[in-house]
Amino acid sequence: MSPEVSKTIMSPRENILVVDDKPDNLRLLSNILIAEGYKVRKVLNGRLALDAAKLDPPDLILLDIMMPDPDGYQVCQSLKANSTTQEIPIIFLSALNTVADKVKAFTMGGVDYITKPFQQEEVLARVKTHLQIRQLNVSLHEQNLRLAEEVQHRQQVEAELTKTLQELRETQAQMVMKEKLASLGALMAGIAHELRNPLNFVNNYAEGSIELLDELAADLQTHLQTHLQTHPDSVESAALGEFQDLLDEIRGNAQAIHQHGKRAEQVIANMMQHVRADHSGLQSFELNGLVQEAISLSYHNCRTQFSNLEVAVQVDYDATIPPIQGSSGDLIRAFINLLDNAFYALSQQKLQAGESFVPRLQISTQNCGNHVLITVRDNGIGVPSDIQAKIFDPFFTTKANDGTGLGLSISYDVIVGQHGGALVMHSEPGDFTEFAITLPI
Ligand SMILES: Nc1ncnc2c1ncn2[C@@H]1O[C@H](COP(=O)(O)OP(=O)(O)OP(=O)(O)O)[C@@H](O)[C@H]1O
Ligand SMILES: [Mg+2]
Numbered sequence: 001m002s003p004e005v006s007k008t009i010m011s012p013r014e015n016i017l018v019v020d021d022k023p024d025n026l027r028l029l030s031n032i033l034i035a036e037g038y039k040v041r042k043v044l045n046g047r048l049a050l051d052a053a054k055l056d057p058p059d060l061i062l063l064d065i066m067m068p069d070p071d072g073y074q075v076c077q078s079l080k081a082n083s084t085t086q087e088i089p090i091i092f093l094s095a096l097n098t099v100a101d102k103v104k105a106f107t108m109g110g111v112d113y114i115t116k117p118f119q120q121e122e123v124l125a126r127v128k129t130h131l132q133i134r135q136l137n138v139s140l141h142e143q144n145l146r147l148a149e150e151v152q153h154r155q156q157v158e159a160e161l162t163k164t165l166q167e168l169r170e171t172q173a174q175m176v177m178k179e180k181l182a183s184l185g186a187l188m189a190g191i192a193h194e195l196r197n198p199l200n201f202v203n204n205y206a207e208g209s210i211e212l213l214d215e216l217a218a219d220l221q222t223h224l225q226t227h228l229q230t231h232p233d234s235v236e237s238a239a240l241g242e243f244q245d246l247l248d249e250i251r252g253n254a255q256a257i258h259q260h261g262k263r264a265e266q267v268i269a270n271m272m273q274h275v276r277a278d279h280s281g282l283q284s285f286e287l288n289g290l291v292q293e294a295i296s297l298s299y300h301n302c303r304t305q306f307s308n309l310e311v312a313v314q315v316d317y318d319a320t321i322p323p324i325q326g327s328s329g330d331l332i333r334a335f336i337n338l339l340d341n342a343f344y345a346l347s348q349q350k351l352q353a354g355e356s357f358v359p360r361l362q363i364s365t366q367n368c369g370n371h372v373l374i375t376v377r378d379n380g381i382g383v384p385s386d387i388q389a390k391i392f393d394p395f396f397t398t399k400a401n402d403g404t405g406l407g408l409s410i411s412y413d414v415i416v417g418q419h420g421g422a423l424v425m426h427s428e429p430g431d432f433t434e435f436a437i438t439l440p441i
Contacts, residue, residue, distance in 0.1 A: 014131050015039045017058040019049040019075065020093065021067040025116070029062060029093075032120050033127065046070035050078055053085045060131055062114075065094040065105070073108050080109045087137070089130045093118075177392070178417050184394055185413075188271040199264055206258035213251040220244055263401075270406040285328040287372060287439075288317040288365055294332050295363065298339035306347040309359060316364040321372050324439060326419050331439075334414040337407035338376045338435050344399070345380025345433060352381065367441075371421070374437040382429035391425065415439065 016038050020026045023044065030040040041058065043049045046067055053061065061079070065072035072092060079085040092105040095116040102113050111133075112126050224240045231237060295313060302309060339361075346359035359379065366373040383391060390396045392412045397405030415421045420440055427433040 013037070013039060014059040015041070015056075016060045016062065016127070017041050017043065017049065017052055018062045019043050019046065019067075019072070020062075020064040021045055022064075025064070025093075029118065029123065032118075032123055036124060038127075046072070046075040049075050053079060053088065054082065057085055057088055059088070059134060060127060061088055061090045062127075063090050063092055063110075065092055065096060065101075073104070076108045076110060087134075089134050091126060091130060174416065177412065182417075192268045192271040195264070196268055199261060199268065203258060203261040203265060206254050206261055209254045210251060210258060213247060213254060217244065217247050217251065220247065267404045267406070270404050270410060282325060282327055284323040284325055287321050287324045287374070288319070290328055290332055291315075291317070291335060291363060291365060291374065294335035294339055297332075298336045298343060301336075301340065302343035302347070306343070306350075309343070309347050309350060311343065311346055311359045311361050314360070314362045316362070318365050318367045318372075321365060321367045322441060324372065324441065326439065327414075330414045330418060334411035334437075335374075335376075337411045338437075341407060342376055342378035342380065342433070344402075345378050345382070347380075349380045368438075369441075371438045371440050374439070375434055376437075377432060377434040379432050382431055382433050383425065383427040384429050388425065388427065392423075 016033055018026060018029050018033070018040060020029070021044055026042045026044065030042050033040045041052060043052055047070065049061070049063070050070075052058075063072045063075060067075075070078070072094070076090055076092075079088065079090065089111040090109065091112040091114055092110045093114050093116065094101065094105075097115050105113050111130055114123060114126060220240065220243065224237070224244065227234070227240065228237055292315070295315070299311070299313065302311070342361055346361065350357055350359055362375070362377045364373075364375050366375075387396075387398065392408050393405075394409040395405040396409075397403035399405075412423050415423045415437055422436075422438045424436050425433065426436070
């Protein structure tokens with residue numbers, strides 16, 4: 001128990017309201033209580049009792065039952081029905097002494113019952129007990145209020161902490177991603193540099209070999225024709241035939257080497273892109289024009305790959321976007337990567353869903369005050385939920401032989417790392433994929 005609580009309980013200054021229609025009883029009771037140091041107010045009927053209690057709620061009421069209208073029970077009922085007085089403990093006073101009377105007094109809301117004639121010690125003991133209980137109730141109530149406030153406060157603090165933690169996690173994830181890409185960049189620079197020359201060599205020789213083999217095959221064909229005309233059944237004719245088959249096989253191999261070499265060249269070109277974060281190349285450019293250029297380039301590229309893919313391209317440009325500061329060369333590369341992916345997803349959906357499917361690409365730009373928002377949305381195959389977390393990882397691809405898996409990590413690097421923007425993806429597999437890009441103005 002706190003020191004203030006025990007002090008109030010010991011203090012004899014409590015305020016007691018005594019209600020009895022017999023002046024002698026009233027005097028007797030109040031003398032007993034005043035002698036103990038209590039503050040006593042005396043009233044002679046129920047109506048005055050109700051007024052006095054509402055005006056200045058006492059700590060305890062001693063209430064006679066047998067009074068002319070209203071009697072003690074009625075007074076008790078009114079007090080219990082009023083929010084300012086309902087918590088005041090009431091001790092009934094009466095000469096009625098049957099069990100039924102006492103039960104009725106308690107069911108009305110009385111806390112105790114004293115029978116007349118009064119015994120001084122009994123009155124004082126009961127009064128003291130109920131004042132103590134009352135005091136304890138009051139402090140319990142106050143403590144509950146304080147606890148409820150504290151709980152609420154803690155919940156607020158907890159909510160704020162959770163939010164801060166979430167923000168920290170996001171920042172951390174972004175930093176890890178940036179760090180990963182930065183160290184990867186250095187590694188890539190080394191590898192790309194080492195591989196570029198030998199790969200050029202391989203590709204050039206493969207191309208040269210194919211040309212030579214073509215010439216050789218043509219010569220052989222002429223020889224074979226003349227030889228067959230002059231010596232149709234000779235052993236040499238058969239040997240020349242086998243020789244040509246062999247030549248075709250070698251040519252096929254050279255072509256495969258060339259094809260794979262070209263793909264490796266593309267990987268290296270992308271890796272170089274990662275490394276080339278040229279902050280020196282900052283300029284001011286018009287965003288809508290840049291986006292439009294990216295769409296034209298990417299759609300052209302798409303048409304060379306999927307010649308019969310017709311895409312309904314919808315654009316919605318916000319004309320109020322001011323000039324943007326940044327590296328337009330890197331940004332256009334980032335947009336093209338996103339658009340290439342979208343066209344690819346549309347081509348795949350067309351394969352799966354058939355002729356009735358209408359491939360759609362929606363691009364919009366929006367001026368949001370301190371940043372611009374660019375969205376790229378396609379109704380292609382979508383990104384399966386189990387790989388959504390991986391698509392920005394370098395070298396992650398689902399395009400077995402068609403992709404390097406660097407497109408999105410380059411775009412992320414350019415948009416987030418280089419330009420301080422954001423790049424997020426939202427997709428419903430089988431329905432749509434949307435990329436939202438923000439760039440600071
Ligand atoms: N619009 C999209 N719709 C469906 N899947 C997508 C979309 N964009 C990206 N993806 C998924 O994310 C993966 C990674 O994309 P990313 O651009 O990094 O590499 P890639 O396209 O596979 O290869 P590259 O870009 O080198 O050609 C893709 O393989 C694909 O599974
Ligand atoms: Mg891609």
